[in-house]
Amino acid sequence: MHKKLMLLLLIFTFFSCKKEVKDKNQKLQVVTTTSMITDMVKNIGGDLIEVEGLMGSGVDPHLYKASEGDVSKLVNADVIFYNGLHLEGKLVEVFEKMKHQDINTIAIGKSLDKNTLIGSDYFASNYDPHIWFSVENWKIITTFVTHKLTEIDPKNTEAFKTNGKIYLAKLDELENKLKNTIASLPKEKRILVTAHDAFSYFGKAYDFEVVGLQGLSTATEAGVQDVQKLANFIIEKKVKAIFVESSVPKRTIEALQAAVKSKNHEVTIGGTLFSDALGNAGTKEGTYIGMFEYNVNTIINALK
Structure with a gap:
């Protein structure tokens, strides 16, 4: 608990010192949590954004604890995309508190209809957070993330939409391959x-x-x-x-x-x-x- 509190204090201290003025030609700074989200966002954003993923290969998000090195990534982000549904167990409270401080944190799981989620009596959120193992879910989330990026960085709307369509077509192809x-x-x-x-x-x-x-x-x-x-x-x-x-x-x-x-x-x-x-x-x-x-x-x- 003390480590979590310290992390929050570090984030809010750095954030309060962060410069408000941003060069409008500067690339959007995006932070993602899991490697699946990182890959999706890179496909949609392409060279128009800078993406920093917190969790790499083989990292268990259920047990992941943010390091002090993650603080600079979080406070310099224009937007943070995370799974939600309590997947990032140790970070959820941090992201929720950041949201209340007007830091742009977006839980991609909230884009899905709750009726399509798999419930669980044994998990904190009452929903299974492993939503990426449905390609249909991933298509919905891709559309959602594309829309959010266009809202945050409207000057690149057309490029984001084009990239999003290309990625959706690849997901359609993947779905057909898997079924066969x-x-x-x-x-x-x-x-x-x-x-x-x-x-x-x-x-x-x-x-x-x-x-x-x-x-x-x-x-x-x-x-x-x-x-x-x-x-x-x-x-x-x-x-x-x-x-x-x-x-x-x-x-x-x-x-x-x-x-x-x-x-x-x-x-x-x-x-x-x-x-x-x-x-x-x-x-x-x-x-x-x-x-x-x-x-x-x-x-x-x-x-x-």
């Missing part, structure tokens, strides 16, 4: 077991039964009973493979694999999926589209 790939896996084999419950929107969109060893947030720990219960489920359903996540320690899935083995059954680790963060910058998996294609190919190849 998934169609090759029989419905009875569409059972996805992962380290934490990040893939419910994916399951809803593509007719998978999704089970996570941990809950929606990685801040929750899986107990021995959770492991044993899921091991029994894997044996009963004859699940061929289970999956590690890039932002979650491997030991949780390895413990599950060992529990299945102790019951004289075998389950393989089908690969590592990207859940709460993209892959390394400069790789295909370092983009939202590349990450989604990689995940689906990994899942289908392991479960076939």
